[in-house]
Amino acid sequence: GAGVSQSPSNKVTEKGKDVELRCDPISGHTALYWYRQSLGQGLEFLIYFQGNSAPDKSGLPSDRFSAERTGGSVSTLTIQRTQQEDSAVYLCASSSAGTQPQHFGDGTRLSIL
Amino acid sequence: AQSVTQPDIHITVSEGASLELRCNYSYGATPYLFWYVQSPGQGLQLLLKYFSGDTLVQGIKGFEAEFKRSQSSFNLRKPSVHWSDAAEYFCAVGKTYGGSQGNLIFGKGTKLSVKP
Numbered sequence: 001g002a003g004v005s006q007s008p009s010n011k012v013t014e015k016g017k018d019v020e021l022r023c024d025p026i027s028g029h030t031a032l033y034w035y036r037q038s039l040g041q042g043l044e045f046l047i048y049f050q051g052n053s054a055p056d057k058s059g060l061p062s063d064r065f066s067a068e069r070t071g072g073s074v075s076t077l078t079i080q081r082t083q084q085e086d087s088a089v090y091l092c093a094s095s096s097a098g099t100q101p102q103h104f105g106d107g108t109r110l111s112i113l
Numbered sequence: 114a115q116s117v118t119q120p121d122i123h124i125t126v127s128e129g130a131s132l133e134l135r136c137n138y139s140y141g142a143t144p145y146l147f148w149y150v151q152s153p154g155q156g157l158q159l160l161l162k163y164f165s166g167d168t169l170v171q172g173i174k175g176f177e178a179e180f181k182r183s184q185s186s187f188n189l190r191k192p193s194v195h196w197s198d199a200a201e202y203f204c205a206v207g208k209t210y211g212g213s214q215g216n217l218i219f220g221k222g223t224k225l226s227v228k229p
Binding site: 004033035042043045048059091093099101102103107 | 205222
């Protein structure tokens with residue numbers, strides 16, 4: 001497809017379970033970003049991948065959160081031992097190099113019971 | 114620290130009226146500035162961006178924004194609002210890394226309602 005694809009679109013899980021969220025960026029985009037959108041906190045940056053460089057993890061809220069990007073394309077955001085405060089919409093974005101703007105997927109809505 | 118302020122949480126305008134959404138930023142260097150729009154259940158769609166050059170930038174759907182360095186502002190405008198413009202609007206500043214764009218810092222958003 002032409003846009004950023006995220007799956008699943010909705011995920012409901014029990015507190016304490018691990019979840020994996022997937023992002024397929026636009027083909028050829030070297031930069032990939034994860035954000036979290038929640039009612040209380042708005043849009044928050046989580047992690048940023050640029051090419052083969054070490055990712056910028058400065059936005060990850062705790063060590064329960066991790067992300068990887070395989071082969072410079074698909075990325076997976078993993079949340080271990082989920083807590084109710086992890087409930088949010090997780091948005092992925094990608095951009096080509098330099099100053100090009102970020103293009104967003106429709107997000108994954110995560111609900112922790 | 115970098116930050117973005119959108120002072121209006123919710124704005125209601127009549128269809129056909131003009132619109133201005135306010136955005137102020139705090140950033141040490143020359144910022145990359147963006148406006149995005151989000152409809153319910155959707156991701157963010159880019160309306161327009163400012164990197165350098167002409168301080169008045171045109172975007173999609175008839176929107177424009179003006180960068181005013183002296184006021185640290187990047188307000189979004191539209192001369193005549195349509196009912197389909199009802200959505201939430203986010204202003205963002207892009208962190209820079211040696212000329213490349215890093216992550217975005219977002220304002221809290223302004224929800225726009227349009228009266229018929």
